[in-house]
Amino acid sequence: PGFEVLTSSQRMLFIRDLLTALLTQSARAVRNEQRQSGFKVHNTELTFGFPGKPHNLPAIQLDLPDQQSVLVRGRIDRLDTVTTGDQGGFVVVDYKSSTHSFSAEDAYYGLGMQMLTYIDAVLRGYEPRLAPAAGVFMHLQNPRLKYSRDKQKSLAAAFKMDGLLVNGPGIATLDTAVTPDQPGTSDIFPIRFLKSGQLGKNAKTVTPEQLLDLIHHNEALIVAAAQAILAGHMELAPARTDQKATVITMSDYSAIMQFDPTLRDNQYRQLTPLSLEAVLAKIAQERSNNQEG
Numbered sequence: 001p002g003f004e005v006l007t008s009s010q011r012m013l014f015i016r017d018l019l020t021a022l023l024t025q026s027a028r029a030v031r032n033e034q035r036q037s038g039f040k041v042h043n044t045e046l047t048f049g050f051p052g053k054p055h056n057l058p059a060i061q062l063d064l065p066d067q068q069s070v071l072v073r074g075r076i077d078r079l080d081t082v083t084t085g086d087q088g089g090f091v092v093v094d095y096k097s098s099t100h101s102f103s104a105e106d107a108y109y110g111l112g113m114q115m116l117t118y119i120d121a122v123l124r125g126y127e128p129r130l131a132p133a134a135g136v137f138m139h140l141q142n143p144r145l146k147y148s149r150d151k152q153k154s155l156a157a158a159f160k161m162d163g164l165l166v167n168g169p170g171i172a173t174l175d176t177a178v179t180p181d182q183p184g185t186s187d188i189f190p191i192r193f194l195k196s197g198q199l200g201k202n203a204k205t206v207t208p209e210q211l212l213d214l215i216h217h218n219e220a221l222i223v224a225a226a227q228a229i230l231a232g233h234m235e236l237a238p239a240r241t242d243q244k245a246t247v248i249t250m251s252d253y254s255a256i257m258q259f260d261p262t263l264r265d266n267q268y269r270q271l272t273p274l275s276l277e278a279v280l281a282k283i284a285q286e287r288s289n290n291q292e293g
Contacts, residue, residue, distance in 0.1 A: 022142040029159035033188045037092045038173035039080035048121040049073020057125035062223050070226035076118050080128060082173050089170030090130040092118045093138055101139040101162040102204055104276040111239055116218040132211060134172030136163030156187040165191060165205045204276055213283045240268040
């Protein structure tokens with residue numbers, strides 16, 4: 001009941017078959033990932049800021065000037081947890097319909113705040129307290145693979161998750177097949193251990209302290225956005241890096257926005273490309289300046 005539309009026409013039957021194949025292939029990928037990872041699914045569709053919902057976490061409440069506050073709420077696709085000794089850990093998994101990765105540059109400029117907000121919500125409201133191990137994106141798909149004698153390896157590569165890892169105790173439990181004692185490259189997480197037991201350089205990893213810096217910066221961006229909304233600031237100022245602004249050029253609503261950079265009030269917000277290391281350095285410098293001030 002409620003899904004009759006999927007059998008209402010030949011076109012909808014075709015779409016139904018596509019969705020069935022996608023979900024079947026994605027479910028197999030999740031099953032294989034769960035077999036290999038030390039972290040196991042604990043919650044799905046975990047909400048924060050929705051009172052009355054089962055397993056709901058509190059909203060993220062941030063103070064504004066004049067005794068006001070902003071409440072942030074949302075829904076986390078999946079929360080995986082593990083308990084090792086006295087310390088528990090968690091991984092936030094966000095499902096995507098296309099390829100997605102964590103961009104420190106977008107996080108710094110406020111263009112990609114989702115993952116850090118999810119991690120913040122779990123850190124603030126989840127009981128018992130858990131340490132973050134990763135925030136990753138998983139592309140749900142039915143991939144078209146090139147011919148290979150090892151189909152399972154090709155499938156694993158297509159579903160390999162990408163995101164931000166925390167260089168703490170939980171990182172060695174993400175993939176039980178790849179650990180400091182078993183060097184190699186993970187099939188499911190963006191992680192590689194060298195023979196020395198150290199992490200490979202290509203991994204997007206931060207220390208627990210650096211993650212908190214990113215989260216606090218993310219909270220500051222939310223506060224700034226709330227203040228701008230309350231002040232009535234609604235200028236069209238799309239972000240642009242290296243003369244590229246896909247927010248405008250690839251939008252279905254360009255006719256409605258009617259953005260024209262030749263007009264005085266329609267100006268791009270020019271951004272400087274930043275690596276993860278540069279973002280962490282800038283945030284640390286900003287924190288130091290605030291403490292001195």
